Amino acid sequence: xxxIQDLRAVxxxxxxxxxxxxxxxIPDGEVHAVxxxxxxxxxxxxxVLAGHPAYRVSSGSVLFxxxxxxxxxxxERARAGLFLSFxxxxxxxxxxxxxxxxxxxxxxxxxxGRAPVSDAEFSEAVDRAMRLLKMDDRYRSRDLNAGxxxxxxxxxxxxxxxxxxxxxxxxDEPDSGLDIDALRVVAEGINSARSPERSVLLITHYRRxxxxxKPDAIHVLAGGRIVRSGGPELAEELERSGYxxxxxxx
Amino acid sequence: xxEARRTLPWNSRPVDEALRExxxxxxxxCAPDFAPVRRAxxxxxxxxxIPTARNEAFTYMNPAPLFRADADSWYGAPLPSPxxxxxxxxxxxxxxxxxxxxxxxxxxxxxxLRAERTTDPVELYALCFADRFDWVRIPPRDEAGNPVVxxxxxRPRPVAEGRLSSSALRLRLDExxxxxxxxxxxxxxxxGWSHLSLAVELGPRSRLTLVGAQPPMKRAAVTxxxxxxxxxxxxxxxxxxxxxxxxxxxxxxxxxxxEGARCELRSLSTLRDEAEQHHHVRIFHHAPRCESDQLxxxxxxxxxxxxxxxxxxxxxxADGTKSNQLIRSLLLGDKASAAGKPQLLIxxxxxxxxxxxxxxxxxxxxxxxxxxxxxxxxxxxxxxVAGFAQEIVDLFPECGARKIAAQWTRQ
Numbered sequence: 001x002x003x004i005q006d007l008r009a010v011x012x013x014x015x016x017x018x019x020x021x022x023x024x025x026i027p028d029g030e031v032h033a034v035x036x037x038x039x040x041x042x043x044x045x046x047x048v049l050a051g052h053p054a055y056r057v058s059s060g061s062v063l064f065x066x067x068x069x070x071x072x073x074x075x076e077r078a079r080a081g082l083f084l085s086f087x088x089x090x091x092x093x094x095x096x097x098x099x100x101x102x103x104x105x106x107x108x109x110x111x112x113g114r115a116p117v118s119d120a121e122f123s124e125a126v127d128r129a130m131r132l133l134k135m136d137d138r139y140r141s142r143d144l145n146a147g148x149x150x151x152x153x154x155x156x157x158x159x160x161x162x163x164x165x166x167x168x169x170x171x172d173e174p175d176s177g178l179d180i181d182a183l184r185v186v187a188e189g190i191n192s193a194r195s196p197e198r199s200v201l202l203i204t205h206y207r208r209x210x211x212x213x214k215p216d217a218i219h220v221l222a223g224g225r226i227v228r229s230g231g232p233e234l235a236e237e238l239e240r241s242g243y244x245x246x247x248x249x250x
Numbered sequence: 251x252x253e254a255r256r257t258l259p260w261n262s263r264p265v266d267e268a269l270r271e272x273x274x275x276x277x278x279x280c281a282p283d284f285a286p287v288r289r290a291x292x293x294x295x296x297x298x299x300i301p302t303a304r305n306e307a308f309t310y311m312n313p314a315p316l317f318r319a320d321a322d323s324w325y326g327a328p329l330p331s332p333x334x335x336x337x338x339x340x341x342x343x344x345x346x347x348x349x350x351x352x353x354x355x356x357x358x359x360x361x362x363l364r365a366e367r368t369t370d371p372v373e374l375y376a377l378c379f380a381d382r383f384d385w386v387r388i389p390p391r392d393e394a395g396n397p398v399v400x401x402x403x404x405r406p407r408p409v410a411e412g413r414l415s416s417s418a419l420r421l422r423l424d425e426x427x428x429x430x431x432x433x434x435x436x437x438x439x440x441x442g443w444s445h446l447s448l449a450v451e452l453g454p455r456s457r458l459t460l461v462g463a464q465p466p467m468k469r470a471a472v473t474x475x476x477x478x479x480x481x482x483x484x485x486x487x488x489x490x491x492x493x494x495x496x497x498x499x500x501x502x503x504x505x506x507x508x509e510g511a512r513c514e515l516r517s518l519s520t521l522r523d524e525a526e527q528h529h530h531v532r533i534f535h536h537a538p539r540c541e542s543d544q545l546x547x548x549x550x551x552x553x554x555x556x557x558x559x560x561x562x563x564x565x566x567x568a569d570g571t572k573s574n575q576l577i578r579s580l581l582l583g584d585k586a587s588a589a590g591k592p593q594l595l596i597x598x599x600x601x602x603x604x605x606x607x608x609x610x611x612x613x614x615x616x617x618x619x620x621x622x623x624x625x626x627x628x629x630x631x632x633x634x635v636a637g638f639a640q641e642i643v644d645l646f647p648e649c650g651a652r653k654i655a656a657q658w659t660r661q
Contacts, residue, residue, distance in 0.1 A: 040587070050620055050622050051617065051621075051622070053614070054614075071628075073621065073623060073629065074618060074621035074622045075621045075624060075626055077622075078621070078622055078623055078624035079624045083622075084622050086394050086619065086622075089619065090613070090615050090616045090619045092616055092619075092634065092635030093637065094636070094638055094639065094641040094642045095633055095634070095636070095637035095638035095640070100620075100623075103623075103625065103633065104623035104624055104625065107623065107624035107625055107626070107629075108624050111624065116541070143637070143641075144637075160623070164623070164624075185604070213589075
């Protein structure tokens with residue numbers, strides 16, 4: 001699904017290199033976790049993959065579903081089936097939460113040559129996702145993330161993911177700031193989205209999310225490159241020795 | 251009368267003979283009952299002077315087109331007030347045509363006093379040619395004694411070619427009364443000038459929602475001057491949408507005279523092409539524990555320009571004041587311009603006042619968020635602009651003004 005080879009990315013503003021030859025491969029249907037210390041480039045990786053204009057790919061390649069996407073804009077990447085769940089989603093007062101979700105869904109369907117979603121179909125999909133994520137009805141009438149708590153924003157990101165059914169979901173710290181109960185709900189949402197046709201790149205600091213969402217592989221990102229990859233047991237090693245220990249062995 | 255209401259810290263030029271002659275000719279021809287009011291306005295205008303571009307109150311707008319004195323000016327044109335046949339039936343409010351206050355007040359004396367303390371030269375100029383005043387009184391209960399929320403609409407005179415078309419509405423809410431008043435849009439987009447003069451007295455614990463929406467005008471100059479005096483515990487909710495015109499200015503002046511009075515102003519301007527919209531807002535906290543809350547939003551496309559010149563003055567003794575003033579402008583054209591000048595003048599000790607102004611294009615992170623969900627760039631920008639406006643539109647009560655604001659925002 002995703003093959004990143006020797007990816008180097010720089011800040012558009014001043015050319016400073018942030019990712020230094022990162023390589024990573026996520027096969028169809030797998031969940032891969034990327035862990036790493038603060039400032040290692042985890043969020044940068046997610047934004048580079050989604051096409052944030054603050055970053056520019058200087059070399060290397062990003063193949064998504066067999067297609068090179070590093071020169072595409074964020075709209076095209078999203079329409080191709082890539083979804084980024086933001087660590088700190090923006091608030092847009094005045095833009096209704098469900099209006100936004102519906103417009104996003106129609107954009108995706110338009111890219112697939114499908115007709116706009118019908119009222120009944122949309123309503124059913126919304127009800128299903130809200131039930132799964134234990135979202136109360138107030139979400140329907142609120143504006144996009146406006147006045148949401150940190151936990152509500154995280155749920156809303158997963159809610160959008162469930163509606164849009166992307167081929168690749170990049171989830172940037174969907175667990176940060178969540179209490180235990182909320183973490184379980186978000187994890188349940190992620191697990192429900194697992195399928196042979198969908199891959200997940202899960203960025204996290206902590207092992208506790210990986211107790212709920214079992215990854216197929218774990219990668220350690222440090223200094224702008226992957227320094228270690230392994231199975232789920234790598235999380236336990238990180239818990240014992242910390243990132244310093246892992247980097248030392250790399 | 252407080253000194254603040256009389257002081258004019260501007261440079262102005264004197265009223266010239268042409269204007270005086272014009273006003274006197276008008277006196278001889280039109281509505282002789284109101285001649286004393288017009289004379290009071292002319293004398294006050296002579297006192298404050300015709301503003302120039304150097305006047306502080308016209309920092310962002312050149313007033314010369316309104317006060318031009320050349321051969322093609324209002325002075326040289328037919329008499330400023332439209333001939334009777336172009337005057338509509340008046341405000342559509344059924345109570346509006348009374349000429350004497352039901353409570354026995356002397357309306358003419360009140361108008362003369364009002365003219366004598368007016369500081370807005372645009373208002374004074376229009377009052378020099380006022381030929382009609384409509385008064386409305388809102389009692390707290392209907393004839394059966396039940397409390398009511400009165401719903402009224404006032405229709406300004408349409409613009410007439412080459413003329414000043416002035417409308418004056420006076421509104422009083424009795425103690426404990428409540429009303430929703432809609433100012434209907436000015437009609438007839440020709441090369442003329444429309445001015446609305448609105449003076450409101452809010453009695454103790456009364457509540458007024460004042461709402462208006464003006465679609466854009468291509469040719470007409472549109473000005474208004476709204477003065478609200480609030481007694482203790484009263485509430486003013488002011489909602490407006492402005493589409494701008496070649497020359498558009500709104501003067502709003504609120505006097506929080508009674509303890510615990512509160513005003514909430516929400517304004518949205520959406521301007522395209524070469525349209526202008528200038529807001530001049532003055533809030534006076536005269537009494538303790540009053541609150542004022544202002545939010546002005548401007549969406550400026552193409553080569554349009556917008557400004558908000560707003561000040562909040564807190565008098566000595568007005569302790570416990572809370573005031574918030576925020577101006578936000580979205581600039582969406584290479585030649586679009588916006589200016590904001592929030593000011594605080596505080597003479598009391600115990601106050602909480604915030605103010606700020608931001609002008610810029612759409613937020614890059616918000617835009618990226620929408621793009622990352624598959625929105626095409628144009629669609630994403632449109633959705634963000636609509637959201638920026640919708641926050642204000644949502645505060646409009648259900649009425650025609652809300653529909654107009656929503657319509658012009660969507661475009």
